[in-house]
Amino acid sequence: MSESAEQVQTTERLWQEFRQEPFPDSLRRATFEGTDVWLIELDIAGCVLRWLDNNGTLDSKNSIxxxxxxxxxxxxxxxxxxxxxxxxxxxxxQLAVLVSRNLPSTK
Structure with missing residues (x-):
């Protein structure tokens, strides 16, 4: 199995595990530097799903x-x-970093 295929497989497993977790009540109204934590989670979840749907790739907008x-x-x-x-x-x-490992640099 190639490294990228293994990364996709690992990410799929971690994503399924993560989806089983309820969003913590303590974070429902939590805001840091003007950003709601639930919005951070929503954006990361969307990127992870796009990455999985595209076999380990993201467009530049979602990579950023x-x-x-x-x-x-x-x-x-x-x-x-x-x-x-x-x-x-x-x-x-951990999930976000795993997905971002092989993405092109955005800096």
Whole structure:
């Protein structure tokens, strides 16, 4: 199995596991730097689904969005006081980073 096929397979498994998790109540109204956490999650989920639907590729618009949301999570995660919310965002971050690994650089 190629590395990219393995990455898609791993991402599919992690995505299915992530989808089983309910969105933590502690994050429902959480806002960091003017952005709602649920919106960060929604954008990442959309990018992950597009990436999976396109066999491990994203267009430049979604690549930029995904990278931006990873950076948002980098700032958000240390501010979360609830362990359940923190773990949820860590898993979301792990999934986003896995998808972004082989994308073209947006910098």
């Amino acid at each position: 969005l995904l990278q931006s949301r990873i950076e948002d999570l980098d700032r958000v995660i240390p501010e979360i006081n609830d362990p359940v919310g923190g773990q949820y965002c860590q898993r979301l971050h």
